[in-house]
Amino acid sequence: MSSKGAQQTTASRAAWQSSWSWSITGRLTVLYTCSALAILVLSTIFLYWVLVSNVAKGGEQFLSDKIHVLRMILRERPNNPEALEEEVKWEGTALHFARYDARIVDADGHILTETPGMSAMLPAEVFPAPSGVAEELGDGLEWRSPDRRTYLLRAAWAEVGRFSGTPRLLQVALDVSQADELLHDYRRKLALVLFVGTACAAGAGAAVARQGMHPLRAITEAAQRITPTRLRERIDPARWPKELTILATAFDEMLTRLEDSFTRLAQFAADLAHELRTPINNLMGEAEVVLSRARPPHEYRQVLESSLEEYARLSQMIDSLLFLARADSAEARIERSQFDAVQAIEAVREFHEAVAEEQGVEVTCHGKAVVNTDPMLFRRAVSNLLSNALQYTSRGGRVSIAVEQTADHAVDVRVSDTGSGIDSAHLPRIFDRFYRADRARSPHASGTGLGLAIVKSIMTLHNGTITIQIEPAKGTTVTLRFPLRH
Amino acid sequence: MRLLIVEDEQKTAAYLHKGLSENGFVVDVTDRGEEGLCLARTGEYDLVILDVMLPERDSWSVIAEIRRSGKQTPVLFLTARDAVQDRVKGLELGADDYLVKPFAFSELLARVRSILRRGPARQPELLRIVDLEIDLLRHKATRGGTRLDLTPKEFALLSLLARRTGEVFSRTLIAEQVWDMNFCSDTNVVDVAVRRLRGKVDDSFPTKLIQTVRGVGYVLEGRSADNSL
Numbered sequence: 001m002s003s004k005g006a007q008q009t010t011a012s013r014a015a016w017q018s019s020w021s022w023s024i025t026g027r028l029t030v031l032y033t034c035s036a037l038a039i040l041v042l043s044t045i046f047l048y049w050v051l052v053s054n055v056a057k058g059g060e061q062f063l064s065d066k067i068h069v070l071r072m073i074l075r076e077r078p079n080n081p082e083a084l085e086e087e088v089k090w091e092g093t094a095l096h097f098a099r100y101d102a103r104i105v106d107a108d109g110h111i112l113t114e115t116p117g118m119s120a121m122l123p124a125e126v127f128p129a130p131s132g133v134a135e136e137l138g139d140g141l142e143w144r145s146p147d148r149r150t151y152l153l154r155a156a157w158a159e160v161g162r163f164s165g166t167p168r169l170l171q172v173a174l175d176v177s178q179a180d181e182l183l184h185d186y187r188r189k190l191a192l193v194l195f196v197g198t199a200c201a202a203g204a205g206a207a208v209a210r211q212g213m214h215p216l217r218a219i220t221e222a223a224q225r226i227t228p229t230r231l232r233e234r235i236d237p238a239r240w241p242k243e244l245t246i247l248a249t250a251f252d253e254m255l256t257r258l259e260d261s262f263t264r265l266a267q268f269a270a271d272l273a274h275e276l277r278t279p280i281n282n283l284m285g286e287a288e289v290v291l292s293r294a295r296p297p298h299e300y301r302q303v304l305e306s307s308l309e310e311y312a313r314l315s316q317m318i319d320s321l322l323f324l325a326r327a328d329s330a331e332a333r334i335e336r337s338q339f340d341a342v343q344a345i346e347a348v349r350e351f352h353e354a355v356a357e358e359q360g361v362e363v364t365c366h367g368k369a370v371v372n373t374d375p376m377l378f379r380r381a382v383s384n385l386l387s388n389a390l391q392y393t394s395r396g397g398r399v400s401i402a403v404e405q406t407a408d409h410a411v412d413v414r415v416s417d418t419g420s421g422i423d424s425a426h427l428p429r430i431f432d433r434f435y436r437a438d439r440a441r442s443p444h445a446s447g448t449g450l451g452l453a454i455v456k457s458i459m460t461l462h463n464g465t466i467t468i469q470i471e472p473a474k475g476t477t478v479t480l481r482f483p484l485r486h
Numbered sequence: 487m488r489l490l491i492v493e494d495e496q497k498t499a500a501y502l503h504k505g506l507s508e509n510g511f512v513v514d515v516t517d518r519g520e521e522g523l524c525l526a527r528t529g530e531y532d533l534v535i536l537d538v539m540l541p542e543r544d545s546w547s548v549i550a551e552i553r554r555s556g557k558q559t560p561v562l563f564l565t566a567r568d569a570v571q572d573r574v575k576g577l578e579l580g581a582d583d584y585l586v587k588p589f590a591f592s593e594l595l596a597r598v599r600s601i602l603r604r605g606p607a608r609q610p611e612l613l614r615i616v617d618l619e620i621d622l623l624r625h626k627a628t629r630g631g632t633r634l635d636l637t638p639k640e641f642a643l644l645s646l647l648a649r650r651t652g653e654v655f656s657r658t659l660i661a662e663q664v665w666d667m668n669f670c671s672d673t674n675v676v677d678v679a680v681r682r683l684r685g686k687v688d689d690s691f692p693t694k695l696i697q698t699v700r701g702v703g704y705v706l707e708g709r710s711a712d713n714s715l
Contacts, residue, residue: 308701351665
């Protein structure tokens with residue numbers, strides 16, 4: 001129950017992850033868009049800042065120029081009120097882009113002259129503290145009038161005539177509402193630029209990403225073309241961009257391995273059918289012939305006995321195949337224990353002693369090592385190898401089994417014979433099920449042709465290896481390597 | 487000796503019935519687990535042979551029920567599945583032995599006899615078959631008064647056959663008992679070993695004791711060759 005629940009959780013999490021895992025195209029598009037947006041935002045902020053500071057500087061500059069002009073008039077031409085009047089009253093209205101106001105106040109606070117209508121909009125109190133006669137001009141003040149217009153204000157003292165003592169207060173104002181509107185408009189346009197630019201960047205990003213991903217789609221299509229019946233097809237690594245070459249190569253290698261096991265599997269099925277066909281054919285034929293007419297009892301008996309022999313062979317084959325199938329399955333387990341390898345090999349040697357003596361082959365065993373393996377499987381592996389070696393060694397030959405502890409924590413069991421050896425052409429398939437090196441010579445050689453396949457399986461179960469060395473005319477050596485730790 | 491066979495495969499049931507009857511057992515057969523359980527609980531059987539895959543009722547529960555009812559009747563499992571877990575499960579539930587299909591009838595017979603023999607069986611020290619004498623204590627064998635020169639394994643093989651005269655031993659069983667090689671092997675090792683033993687035990691005597699049962703195995707018998715199973 002709880003495991004079921006856990007499974008469901010895992011399943012839903014997987015679904016959740018897959019629904020939220022973006023395609024590479026999507027990710028690239030988002031990344032492109034974000035970086036384009038960042039660049040656009042930074043550059044518009046910079047441009048806007050430049051504009052704002054330029055506008056502000058222009059207003060300030062204009063007002064300080066005006067103060068200079070008024071001071072000049074008051075100082076140089078104190079007795080020429082028309083010039084002052086002209087400057088104060090009409091200059092401001094002559095500006096076509098913005099309104100400019102000026103006011104001259106005496107030391108007691110009486111307005112001497114001002115641009116018409118100025119008092120109504122710009123009372124004297126809103127102006128900043130004036131700068132002294134000899135002082136640098138101070139900063140202007142931005143002021144928002146009740147009727148929502150923005151003014152830049154400045155005030156300064158001015159001398160009247162070269163030697164007269166009574167100074168005048170100058171108050172000048174520039175209506176910068178228009179500049180504000182300009183900036184406001186500019187902001188709107190920048191936002192539009194940002195929006196459109198980002199949208200364009202997203203579109204371009206998507207197009208570029210799609211274009212960039214094209215090889216991946218192509219390689220997927222190439223992979224989809226490969227089916228069990230078309231395992232020969234390959235994704236040629238040379239066709240692809242550098243980044244995909246590794247993938248294509250790995251994929252091709254995997255296909256080669258798959259093709260190999262497919263071929264082996266097909267071969268195995270064919271061999272299995274062949275191996276079954278022969279004994280079943282014998283059984284059917286013998287029974288049919290003997291039943292076709294009345295016969296003396298001993299003939300029936302003979303057929304039944306022959307059938308029993310075939311059955312025994314079939315049953316043994318099933319046992320071996322089941323063993324191999326179990327060894328192949330993932331849950332195959334082995335019971336390890338520590339034991340003296342030489343003792344176990346001696347036992348196997350004793351088992352085969354009668355056959356060896358009959359064949360006039362001497363079997364020796366030497367070395368010293370303790371192995372940590374499944375004792376039954378260990379014996380079975382050695383027994384199969386010894387049986388093979390005896391089969392290929394002629395009278396007067398020798399089979400020697402050497403046990404050796406190697407430097408890298410493994411135990412080698414080496415079975416060498418002085419037999420005719422196997423043609424090296426058979427080597428690649430020698431561990432295949434039902435494969436017999438001498439099939440052509442003696443199709444009914446003893447054994448099921450599963451001996452070496454079983455040894456290989458046993459070694460795989462132990463994480464060990466099996467290697468075969470053939471020296472023509474000298475003999476064959478099979479080495480089993482059992483790692484001590486797994 | 488009464489045996490109960492619970493097996494739904496008709497052919498298997500038939501040949502088991504025939505073979506075991508001919509070997510001196512009284513045999514009842516049923517093809518249903520429910521009926522088998524009923525018989526096993528009420529009848530006095532010395533052994534139950536139980537197929538693992540039964541229709542209606544699976545044999546695990548049959549065994550469990552038999553044991554729950556307090557019956558200690560030995561049970562021998564027959565199974566077509568060769569999974570280790572199955573064996574362990576069967577043995578844990580109280581089965582006494584198991585056989586994986588396909589098996590040789592001689593193998594089944596040997597197992598049945600071995601289960602029934604369990605318990606207070608005293609090993610004789612001296613075996614005598616016709617003029618063959620085997621002294622199990624001194625590891626000495628003589629025939630017609632002549633000492634036979636046997637290797638230890640040959641002695642073990644001879645005493646295995648002699649201890650149960652008339653019983654047919656399969657090659658697998660011989661390899662297991664004499665050499666402790668409990669795996670089926672492609673080789674004709676056992677045949678060669680028996681041939682050599684024969685050379686020492688039988689060749690110079692008119693009465694041949696070790697006989698081949700073709701397709702099955704070997705048997706040691708005093709009476710003249712009657713190869714019927």
